[in-house]
Amino acid sequence: MNQSLKFYLPVIFFLLFTTALTAQQDKTTSQEKGYQLMKTFCYVCHNPNVTSHDKMLAPPMMMVKRHYKPNYPVKQDFVNAIVSWVHHPSPERVLMPGAVRKFKIMPPLAYPKEDLEAIASYIFDHEMDKPAMMKKMQAENGNHKMMSEKSAITLNDGKKWKVDTETIKTMDEVNQLLNSFKGKELADYHALGKEVFAKAKKVILDKNNKGEDFEQLHNFFHGLENNMHRLMEAKSMEEGEKYKGLLEVHASKFDDYFEE
Numbered sequence: 224m225n226q227s228l229k230f231y232l233p234v235i236f237f238l239l240f241t242t243a244l245t246a247q248q249d250k251t252t253s254q255e256k257g258y259q260l261m262k263t264f265c266y267v268c269h270n271p272n273v274t275s276h277d278k279m280l281a282p283p284m285m286m287v288k289r290h291y292k293p294n295y296p297v298k299q300d301f302v303n304a305i306v307s308w309v310h311h312p313s314p315e316r317v318l319m320p321g322a323v324r325k326f327k328i329m330p331p332l333a334y335p336k337e338d339l340e341a342i343a344s345y346i347f348d349h350e351m352d353k354p355a356m357m358k359k360m361q362a363e364n365g366n367h368k369m370m371s372e373k374s375a376i377t378l379n380d381g382k383k384w385k386v387d388t389e390t391i392k393t394m395d396e397v398n399q400l401l402n403s404f405k406g407k408e409l410a411d412y413h414a415l416g417k418e419v420f421a422k423a424k425k426v427i428l429d430k431n432n433k434g435e436d437f438e439q440l441h442n443f444f445h446g447l448e449n450n451m452h453r454l455m456e457a458k459s460m461e462e463g464e465k466y467k468g469l470l471e472v473h474a475s476k477f478d479d480y481f482e483e
């Protein structure tokens with residue numbers, strides 16, 4: 224049996240069973256229903272209450288939302304994207320390539336469309352439960368330190384990290400895209416954010432980059448990630464220009480840390 228299927232099988236049985244249960248209890252409002260359904264269907268894996276990285280089966284919903292909302296700022300698009308992802312997760316659609324590398328791609332789940340719509344609608348409109356891991360780290364370090372540490376990147380004992388040829392080429396393209404960009408309207412900035420993301424995704428999903436070299440590459444992109452999301456969501460051209468500028472500075476440092 225396929226390795227990841229074996230791993231998920233108990234979960235899938237659990238889910239089939241609970242689907243039958245939840246179908247019966249239906250006196251709640253639609254928002255509460257969205258939350259309850261999410262807890263039942265999604266928290267099995269996307270559980271915000273796990274307290275160690277080893278026990279984590281999937282990224283917490285709060286992180287999922289952080290990646291989806293900038294890409295789908297309109298509610299209906301967001302809902303459609305979540306529904307079709309759950310029914311057919313595919314590498315082309317992935318918005319969390321780092322999570323795919325860490326956990327493997329999510330298995331398809333055949334939940335009713337209406338239930339998934341209620342879940343997605345709830346996610347769009349509400350703050351997600353804060354992951355226990357995040358609370359723990361914040362208590363230990365303070366918020367600021369945690370964020371900066373996460374994206375910190377260092378050299379390998381004074382030497383650069385190794386990545387494959389394809390990655391070097393893709394990062395050249397990213398730098399070229401950013402350097403030569405001339406935005407005429409706000410939509411151009413949003414499109415640029417998505418284009419940079421598509422290239423970053425290719426690099427993260429490239430299995431030739433592995434081990435500590437990959438971890439550092441991943442760190443490098445964590446540093447890019449927030450500005451990439453802000454660029455996709457920019458409300459004005461000035462804002463777009465600002466985040467494009469920050470991305471440009473960050474991306475141009477790639478060669479300081481990585482080589483073939």
Ligand code: HEC
Nearest residue numbers: 234264265268280281287317318319322323326327328329
């Ligand atoms: C059997 C475990 C499991 C269950 C149940 C599950 N997920 Fe996931 N999900 C994952 C894993 C693992 C990932 C990270 C890898 C990836 O992105 O494919 C993920 C990632 C995601 C992503 C991000 C996909 C991307 O673009 O990378 C979304 C959105 C998502 N899940 C939605 C849901 C929703 C909504 C539910 C409940 C209806 C759900 N998941 C239930 C395992 C699960």
